Amino acid sequence: MCREHVLQLQPIDWETRRVSIVIVSFEEERYVRRYRDEAGIQWPLISDPSRALYRQFGMEKAKLRQIMNWRSLRGYLGLVFGLRRTVKMPTNHDYLQLGGDVLVDPHGVIQLIHQSQSPEDRPKLAEIFAILGPAEKEQT
């Protein structure tokens, strides 16, 4: 379900907002490379199999009850029955590792740490835009 998050963000003009997006994955580099090629991602991707960055920002492993809920099951059923396009990809199969989002301002200060509580838990775009403020072309 991370893929939906990326697909949602890709069409947005982040340059006018002076935002650089970097994707971090705990998967091995070969899988991350395949994922990038298949999904057509233009942003930098980091393979962090030691999960040093995950630990640094408190992205923890889920408890079973966090991933066994209706919204998560619905997402996985969509995967299984092809309700959305995806490519099967062998990975480390660590379904308990949770993701998240960290937003660092231009002064190097962290303005948002969103530690996902379930697979589909991501910050709303409105929340991100509220933190970023108006885009450059809107500031005149």
Added chain:
Amino acid sequence: MDLLHKPCPLFQVADLDQNTIRTEDFRSRWLWLLFHRHLA
């Protein structure tokens, strides 16, 4: 460790293309770190 509203811990990593990513290089821009779960 609550890092919210605190300086981002410095780190230096290489992306898939072996470009170095340093937190300091993003001063003057917003940096959005998007931590994935698995790649499905």
